[in-house]
Structures are given as structure tokens and as C-alpha cells.
Amino acid sequence: MDKVHCYHCGDDCGKNPVVYDGKNFCCNGCKTVYEIFSSNDLSHYYDLQSSAGATPNVVISKYDFLDDPKIIDKLLEFNEDNLQIVNLYIPHIHCSSCIWILENLNKLNPAISSSQVDFPKKTVRIVFNPESIGLKDLVVLLARIGYEPYISLEDFGKGKKKVDRGLIYKLGVAGFAFGNVMFLSFPEYFEVQEFWLDQYKILFRWLMFAFSLPVVFYAGQDYLISAFKGLRSKILNIDVPIALGILVLFLRSTAEIIFDWGSGFFDSLTGLIFFLLLGKFFQQKTYSFLSFERDYKSYFPIAVTKIGQNNKEETVQVYDIKKGDRLLIRNEELIPVDGILINGRAQIDYSFVTGESEPVFKESGDKIYAGGKQLDGAIEMDVLKSVSQSYLTQLWSSTVFSEDKESKFQTLTDSIGKRFTWAVLTIAFVTTGFWLFYDSSKAMNVFTAVLIIACPCAIALAAPFTLGNMLRIFGRKKFYLKNTQTIEQLAQIDTAIFDKTGTITTTQKSSATYEGMQLTLAEESLLKNTLRASNHPLSRTLYDMLAEHNIVPLDDYQEHLGKGIEGQKDEGHIKVGSADFVGNATDQDIETTSVHISTNNTYKGRFVFHNHYRDGVSEVFKAMGEHLHLAILSGDNEGEKVRLEKILPPLTPMYFNQKPKDKLNFIKSLQEQGKKVMMVGDGLNDAGALAQSNVGIAISENVNVFSPACDGILDASKFKELNQYIIASKKAMKIIKLSFLLSLVYNVVGLYFAVTGQLEPVIAAILMPLSSISVVGFTTLATNFLGKKVN
Template identity: 60%
Template sequence: MDTNNCFHCGLDIVKDEIIFEARHFCCNGCKTVYAIFSENGLMSYYDFENAPGATPSGGSKYNFLENEQIVEKLLDFNEGDTQIISLQIPHIHCSSCIWILENLNRLQKDIVSSQVDFHQKKVRITYNSSSVSLKEIVDLLCAIGYEPYISLDDYGTQKIKTNRSLTYKLGVAFFCFGNIMLLSFPEYFEVNEFWLDQYKNFFRGLIFLLALPSFFYSASGYYVAAWKSIRAKMLNIEIPIALGIVVMFVRSSIDMLFNYGSGFFDSLTGLVFFMLLGKMFQIKTYSFLSFERDYKSYFPVAVTRLKTDGLEESVPIYEIQKGDRLLIRNQELIPADSILIASNASIDYSFVTGEAIPVSKKSGDKLFAGGKQLGNAIEMEVLQPVSQSYLTQLWSNEIFEKKTSANYKSITDTISRYFTPALLLIAFSGLGYWILIDINIAFNVFTAVLIVACPCALALTAPFTLGNILRILGRQKCYLKNACVIEQLAKVDTIVFDKTGTITTSSRSNITYEGKTFSASENEMVKSTLSGSNHPLSRMLYDFLPEAERLRVAFFAEISGKGIEAKINGDSISIGSADFIGKPLRKDSLKTSVHIDINGNYFGHFTFNNEYRNGLRELFAELKKNYELKLLSGDNDGERPLLQKMLPAGTQMVFNQMPEQKLQFIENLQKQGKNVLMIGDGLNDAGALAQSNVGISLAENVNVFSPACDAILDAGEFRKINSFLQLSKNAMLVIKMSFGLSLLYNVVGLSFALSGNLQPLVAAIIMPLSTVSIVSFVTIMSNFYARKLKIQTKSEA
């Protein structure tokens, strides 16, 4: 590095130079940060970028963080000694910034973890509040050059700020492009009467000057991205884009300097403008999608709200308001910060902190969004509206990332690996051919190939297509975790369905009872026990039993795949399978049943004649044409004969499966080379959903959150599963067709380039036309396929 620049921040050293360990620094602040990194073994920070740091701010402006009331309002989570805060860090700009901010625990041992959201320029810090305060953490961030932005006017409701830099670059590019196109018209049409020699040189000089801001300022982001990719030894799409822009500028400058022609400055500025316009549109699109997915999002489920008369009602989660009373059952997610009312609770905050030890709560304690209730149903009063944006962070938490996602390569990543070498091969081949004929033409051909084959349209294809498909599916209440899920859905060849709560509906069932008659008090005990469970059979039985007063449950335990144990007023209640309560299963009783035992006395059993979802037979018939179908169930095989009549021949059905056996079943299919889609209800299927290539959790009036799944589907849209799968395949077809269309443009352009006949007018037409047509094509085609599959692309009025 030049000794006139600071080793840490890269700024010019204008005052007294400070030399420390043979390094040059502009101030004591930069020297101190360097010393901190050196002492803590963090010198790898400088390996990512040259002079990546910012000059640290002097003095603390954050004394208000000593006020506990203010800190409480800023925190995302505050339980015991664990606090979580999300801070806006405007200075995050490169890979070294991410690296140092995700290694804060090496600078301050009481920081448990830190995660960076690069796009929103935020860092989420989990720390031990008994040993370090928020003010100390903020002071540390300031000391190393990452001063956070904290606004007390809108804390808790901070919005993503528009990228002003991109807006400025787009404005400059548009100004340069418009004026250069205007000044280039006489060149296009060879208006000799106007183009007198003295005016020609003047206007060409003016065109050159107008191109400079677009080349050096507006396109600077592509150079930075390309350089980072080269340093990381990766071939991504930015490399040929940056190469094309640079070659176009050099070629055009030489053409003007030696009076070979007017050059390609119009195409250069047009290319930069359209790529920035595409990037702006992409950001706006994803911001809109992010908003939709924050507030209607991933949770098309309902939460149980208690009305003033004590009756229950299911309402959409985003309609919950401050002051509402909610009933949270076993394994349900707490959707909003609340106060616990008249009960004890055991809360699992592993979704938030990664710590699996439940936290005990008593009446009057505050409960934070993201916790999961373990045990008996509890009541709570909402302190503030549901923070969907916070809950979506839980879904993106690295704790729940699938192991397969780390090695997954998108279609754009795959093509990008081959595009740059192929482009260079064509360019050098053209150079080698023409250099034997005419060295001047050889140089023109080489540069023309790099100019016309710039893959800007290629770079926009996948983001625009997948973004539009995300929007369409979201309108149909199918909420995908990210765009990569669409690509993975298109590769599925095997579909595994859970039975209870997935192909059966919990809202309707024919239930019969055989056994002793319940007294009023016994009915109250059974119903109060069932109220704490979210299993589909428990919910159906709860609705089937007569209304009764809800009793206080002293002990509650739900054993996955088996049943429930509870204690009420000293009485013991067991509800579940025959084996669970110690009752031998009769050989003639093969239907789904739930058995009741009170204080060791067997009362009887409820038999369920399951109600299957509307359109099940038709859906399986459609899916059978393209997929291998499997059915898993934790119940006995009493309904096998009925299912064999309803489902297509050859559908494999496996019964009496425990949750771990379902997971093993999925894993065995994957070992056979299958791409597996698992569709379950998110309760006993969490492990199988996580193991599958794609896991879809079906939601029906329950607030059970499975962060390891890839999508949440509203149960009312069950019949559209085949349409959603076909749409994902069509999306990949659209991307491939648009790649072909982009390739066709490149072939046309390359035919001009390799023959030495690429004129500025041809480039000015082909390059922007390819970008506009590709974006229009993918949008129109994805909407066309959605309508063809009878999936509406607009929200219903």
C-alpha cells in the first residue's frame, strides 16, 4: 500500500503521520484499532480487503444507553442475562466488515454471537447483560470504526433506507446516456451537412466528457464486485460485465483519439443505465416482496384469541393487537411480546438464542415473541402488535439452515462458471484468426466480442423470474423461505405425505365413543387436558366434547407420537394410544382411536373416521403422473383399505411410524438418489421436514412454527399443490428460455463482432433491446404459466 495512505482506513495522510509496527496511520484512532485487532488475533481482517476500515469516531454520544427504559425499548429480546439487539451499521460495505462484525466475541468475551445482514446493513448481537452493557458494546463498535445508527424517534419501527448511492448513480447514468444519444444522431445518419470538421471534434469531445461520469462513477460497483470475485478466485457474472465496460471505454477512446470513428460511448452509457435500472427495479421488487412477507407472511396460520365472554376464536396472526388475550397451547409459538396471566409457563427460547434449556415463568412475567410454550396451555395479554419481521428472522436463523443448502448452487451460479471462459475463448479465437489477416481488424474484433457479449440480460433473468414467482405463490398463501426453494421444487421426483392433519382435515371428523359415561367433572378434566395440545386428533376431540369450564392443569406432558399426561386437582389423566395407557389393542380395532384413562381407571376410546380433504383423490391422480408418491402415518393401518381405494395404485403406505422413523424413511429415500418433498403438519413431522430436500408445513388454524421447513402452505390451498409444483418447473423453463433468448442476442451481436462489422448504431440497438426484452419476457411468461395453471396473479378484490 502507498505510504501516503493510512493502512487501516485508506485515507490520505494529510497531517502528522503515525508509524506503528512499520505501518502508516493517519491518526491515533486507526492505530488503536490496528493494535486491538493485532492483540486479539484478528489480523485476517486485512486479508479480505486493502484498507477496509473506517476512521473510528471519537468520544461517546451514547450516554442515553445508560437509561434502562430506553434500552428496554431498543432490545429485540431480554430474558435473564441474555439480551439481543439489532443495530443499523451504515459503514458495512465489504467482506472484511462482515468478518470483523461476526467475530465481535473475540474482542468482547461476553458477546455470545453476532450475525450480519449485509443487505440491510444490520448486525444482530446476542450478549450477556450481566457482564457487559449495551453502551459498552456500542462504544466498542465506535472504537473499531463501525458506529451504529440509533434513532430514538422511531425505534422499533425502523424502515429499510433507500440506497441513495444507487439512485445518484442511476441519475448520472441517465443524464449521460440521454445526452450522448442525442449528440450521436448525426453520426448514426451521417449528416455531413451538419457534421463540419470543427463541430465533429467538438461534439465528440463533449461525448467523451459526458461518458466519464458514467464510466468512473455510475459503473464503479461492477468493478468492485468483479475485483472481489477475482481475489476470491471465483468466476461470477460481474467479471464479464466489468470487462465489457472497460474494453468498451478503451476501444471508444482509441477510436476517437485516432479518428477511427465515434466509438461506443452511447452503448456504454446505455448499458450502465439499463443495468442500474434493472438493479433498482430488482431492489424495489424484493423490498416489496420483503414487506409482503413481513406482514402477511410465512404465517398464514391463526392464533387463538379469547373473547370477552371467554369463548375462543381463531384470527390471523397479523390481526393481533395490543390488549388482546391469547391462548397458547403446547408447542405453539408466542407471536408477540406479552404478559403471562394466571398460570405458570415453561418457555423454550431456543428459536431465539439457541439455548435449549426452558425458562420458567410465573403470572405477571413478560414473555418475548419467538418463545415456544412447553406443556399446558397458557393465557397471555399482548403488549404490542405482532412483529412478523422479527419472527421471520427466526426462520432465517442459521441454527435452522439445512445442511444441503450450503452446497447448493443456483442456475445462475452454474452458468456463470462457464460464461466467462467461453467469452474469453471466443474473443481470443477471433483475435487469432484476424491477426493473420489484418492486425487492425483483429483488435477491433477482440474488443467488439467483449463489448457485445456483456451478460447484463443474463444477470437479470433469474432474479426477475424467481421474484415474480415468489409474489404469485405468496398471493396463493404458499410462502417460500427464499427463491432457491423454487429451483429445488423443480427437481423434486418423490413426494411424501403425512396422513393425520395433512391429507385429513382437523375441522371435520365422524367421532364415536365406546366406554363409560363421563361425569361433568370428568368431562372438564378431559377437555382441559386436551386444550393444551395441538395434535389434530386432540383438536378434533376438543371440539367434539361438550363445552366445559377450563380447569387449572398442574402438570402437562405431551409425548410425540404417543399421547398426553396431565394432573388436575390431584387427579391423573392419560389420553393417547392404547399402548400409551397400557391397554392392549384389540385385533379387530384397526381404526384411528384415542383412549382415556383417569387415575388408572380405563374409561373407553374415541374412534375417528377421518374426513379427508376435498380434492385429495384428484390431487394424487395428477401427482402420480410425474412423481413417486409415499404416505407416512403414526396411526395404525386400519384405514389402509379405504386409502387404497382413494389413492393411485402403487402409492406406498407406511403406518405406525414414530417421528424419528419418519426422518429415517426420508433419509433412506435420499440415499437412493431421490429428491424428496415432504408435506406435513409441522408437529410430529419437524425432523422429516428438516431432512427432506424441500419441506412444506401445512397450516390449519394452529400457530405451530417449524423453522426448519422451506415453505408454509395454507391448508385451504391443498388442492393446488400440483399447480405450485408445475409452476416451479415452468419457472425454470422460463429461465432457460430467456437464457436462450439472451444467447440469441449474443449470437447476432457476435456475428457482427467476429466479422469486424460491429458499428456503434448496431451496438446501441442490440444491447439495450436485449435487456428490456429479457425482463419483459420473463415477467410475461411467468404470469402466462400462472394463468395457464389457473393460479391467479392478482390479489382478489
């Protein structure tokens, strides 16, 4: 009698299946899950992959500990009155249908705002409303649909990650089996006919078969699973040739001992998997060694203003912040740590964390969370815990801000790897067909040797090792990139666009003179406190230049991007910004960079700035102009045009009075012409342009310029080295191509011996990891040599 399989999980339903809606289920749990899916218009889950679910086994009482507020607070990533975020580990995530259902949880319960799956880590990040669904109910819901989270309070409390020793165990099993199979093969190697034929031949052969089973189906399972998943998704990944070679060796060897044709190739099979795993172990260790500094983003030049003794303000790096410190967070600045609001009115945008753009209002004494951005003037906060650098890294690397860019970009490895795999398979099948007719005894050896010797592992390793090492080197040079893909994109740019103020000019040396009516003490105090809340480079410069005044919280503060700022205290109202913004339309001076001031709708005067350009601006533009198209996009007037024409290469295009949207549209128009554009800005008014560009670089000058829109952060002290970094990125891509060439030469030579039947599979298995090691060694030495040439 044919077995009846459960429609939801695929298990055997036994003699008495539960029938519902014309479908068979193994239990009421699976039937309930199907009811939930179908009643919420989620039955498409079963179209993605049949029998994809798991049998739910829910014991609600086991989650009673999730009613404890202290435990909940440990588990939550973010906790507001009507919004919480939790990141849960789901061991059962295994396929596309799992991703689909977990990212559609909002259809099962409207209190869930969004859910995002990290497939490699098997985690799901869920944003939900705790007033409608508690954490316990959320976990129970997941368990009921077959995705029970694994929650370890010990892990959460200590913050420890489990060490994955799976590869070491597999390597041990493969090594043990390989040694024993080689030992059992000795009689045949030395042609001990009497001993072999008369007494132990059958026993030794079946012992070799038994040793090969855990090697193939445990130690080598990663290759088989990866190949299967790739083929199921209609993708030829690099594990397909390896898996094919393993299966051919195993099946051929098994057939030989069953039909007494010979002893098979169990020595080659176990040796192949052992050396493959040994190569992978070496690669993993080497990559870990190269990556020991890869939390480079922990050392962003992101700084924040700390209020010290006597209310003295000083700029400190984020990783120097300690519990108990008092911080000043200006308008548009990121809150780097959890803390308590002390002074000021907080209007916080948590969209970086939650995806929700609705601002949250906070009053003195309320808790505020890291990752929020202050939108309404300056606030003061007490720090509750030191900065979570990994959390800032997570915000910067969030797929929410990089998905569009990355989805449109194909890496060099992607474009070459697929073609290489097709070529290997074609050569393997063609040569095997030839040997079947010419000398069938060599056909299987040739087929397996070709698949192994021509494995594109070396190609797959070239890019990660080269770019990973370059990422580390750039980090040491104070050029912090979001990911390795940014280096590939940086190597392709043909156009560079620069903002002016705060980008090619420095606020460290700027000076200004005041022209106009004398300001009263009250007006000076209001001006100083309004400037204190702003993060614009000109505001910061002017704030540092003005005399000290008592710090007072403003009643109202607003910043208008590209125009100016305004503040109010009691009956006093002040506007600071462009002439049009403050109401002085008669001032048409385009010869200077000015900040105008009006109080209570009366124009008072202006501060005229004398810009100081960064050291090496002329040299940087001259060097970059030799291989890139350059342009200046500035929100200021044309006051500096004549001076810029003297500094910059002749005929460099310059565009002034550009609003943030104008900059974005300008870059978009260049991209529509096929240009690869790099935008260099200050991370404030340029956020849209940085996001639109192929590569967005934010210049950091001792201020908190954190912006998820940028792909890289360049320390201002390294501005004159920018062209070197671009050249180094291009050379890094040449190193990858040379690695591909090295791998190709190796493969051509190896294929010659494999195709002509002169190469045994076990020898090929030894040579394959050696080729990978040679590529790793070459890329590491080459990138380290390249890094020494970069200042």
C-alpha cells in the same frame, strides 16, 4: 521516499508512524485495535485481507444517549433479563475480513453470544448479555475496532426506510454527459473540417474526456467494483465483461486524444453506460412492480385462538390481532406478538429468535416476546401491539434453519452463468486477436461490441423474474413458499412422502365414539383442560367434541411427541394418547385410530376416531403417482390401512407406528439413494422430517402450524391442487430455459455482427438492454399465463 502504510487501515502513516510489534500504524487508535485483535487470537483478520480495517475515531460521550432505557427499548429487537438482541447498521462493512471479525465478536467479549452479518444490507445482528456488557459498551467496542454503527433514532422511531436514489443520480449524470458528448462529436460526424481542425478540435476532445470521467468513475462504478470483487474472490460474475468493455473504451479513447490519433469513442462509452443504467432502472422498476405483493408471507394461513366475550374461543388470522386482545397459546404454538402473560405457566423456547435453546420461565404479569414457542401447556396473554408480519417472515426465512439445504443446492443460473461468461471472454479475445492481424483499426470496436452484445444480463434476469412472479402467483393461490429457490427444488423432486393424521385426513369432519368406563365430572374437566393445551389434530378434534367445562389452569402439563399428553390438577392426574403410553399394553387393536385415557394410573377407556379424508385425496395421489414415487408415513397404528388401500393407488407403500425420528431417518435413507424428497406434514410431529427433506410442506388447517423447519405452507383448502403446483414449478423452470434459449439466439445473431466488425459499441449498448427487456417481458407474460391455469 516511499510512503509507509498503516498495517491496520492502509492509510499513509506520515513522517512519524506509531511502531508496535514490528508493525507501523498511522495512529494510536489503529495500534489499539491491532492489540485487541492479537491479544484475543484474532490476528487472522489481517490474513484475509491486508489493511482491511478503518481508523477508529471514538468519542465515548457521543453514545451517552444509549444509557436511556426508553431509547434502548426502541433499538432492541429482543429484551430479556440476561439476553438482548440488536440489529445495527455498519456502513464500513466492505469485505470478507469485515464479516470475519464481526462474526467473531464473542472472542473480543465473552458476553456476546453470537453475531451474524447480513453483507448486502451491511447490518450485524448481535446477541449479548446485558448484565455483562450494555448496549452503549457494545457500540463503543464496535467503534473502537473501526466498525462504528450508524444509529438514527428518527428512523427507528418512525420505522421508515431510506429510499436509495443512487441509481437515479447515476442515470442523470450519465444522460447529461452522453448528451453533451454527442453534441461535441457533431463536427466530426458531419466532417466540418475547417471548424474542427483549425479552432476547436483539441478543446472539444478534452471536454469529451472531462464529461466521461464522472460517467466512468461515478455512474459506472458499480460495474467496476462488482467485477473487481468477483475477480478478487476468483469468481467470474456477469459484470466482468461489462467492466472490461468500459475500461477498454475509456483507455483506448484517452490514448487517442493524448497522442492525437483520433477523437476516441467517448460517445460510445457514455452511451454504453447510460443505456446500461437505463436498462437497470427499467429492470428495477419492473421487478418492484412484480414484487409489490411479495410480502406474501404476511398472509400466512397462520391463525391463533382469540378469547372473546364470555370466554368464547375463536380462531383468527394473525394479521387480525389487535392491541388489547386476549390470546390462547397452546403447547408448541408460536407467540405471534409481544404481550403480557395473564394465566398459566409459561416455559418459552426463544431459540427461533436467539439461537439459545434454554427455555425461559415466565409468571403472570411478565412480558413475553413474539417469536417464542410455548413448551408447557396452554397460557393466556394480553396483546401489547399488533402482529409484526415482517418479523414472522424473518423467523421463517432465517438462515439458521435453511443454511444446510441452500448450501447444497446450486441454482440453474449459477450453473449456466459462469460458463456463459467464460465463453463470452474467450470469443472476445480470440476475435480481437484475429482483427489485430487483419485490420487493427477495427480490433477495439470488435472487442468492445462483443463484450457488450453478449453480456449475460438477460440470463441473470430470467430466473429472478420468472421465479419471483411464480412466488407471487403461488401466494395468491394460498401456497406460501419461503423463497424462489424452493420453486427450483420443488421442480426437481421425484419422491413425495405424506403424513396421515392432519395431512391427508381432515380434523374438520372427524367424529369419535367413547368406549369404556364412565368419566366423572372432575375427570371430564381435567380431560378437557388437558386437551385444551395441546395442538395435535386429534387433541383439537376431541376438545371441540367434548362438552363445555370451566377453564382452569393445570398444575402440570407435558406433551410426549408421538406418544401422548398428560396433565395434573390438584390430586387428579390424566394421561391421553396411545395404549402403551397410558399403560394399557393389552389393547392391540390395529383396526382403528384410537385415543386412550387413564386417570391416576387407572385405565378408563378410549375414543375411537372415524377419519375423514380430504376431498380429492385419491385424485391427488393418482396424478402425483404418474411422475413421483409416493409413500405414507404415519405415527398411528394400522387401523386405516385397509381403507387407505382402497383410496390410494395400488402398491403405495405405507408405514405405520413411525416415531418422529423414524420419519427423519426414512427420508435420510431415501436421499442417500439419490432421491429428491418432498415431505408433506402437519408441522408438529413432522418438524424433523420437514427439515431433512429437500422440500418440506406444512398443511395448515386453521391452526398455528408455524415451523421454521418447513419450506412452504399449503392452505388445507388447496390440498387437491398440490400436484398442479408441482407441475407449475416444473413449467416455470422450462420458462427459464426458454428464456435462456431466447437470450442465446439473440447473442448468436448479435455476436455475428460484432465479430465481423459490423456493430458499433453504442448500437450494441442500445440493443443489450432491449434484449433484457424482451426476456423480462417474455417471462412475465409466460408466468402470468401459467398462473391462470393453476387453480
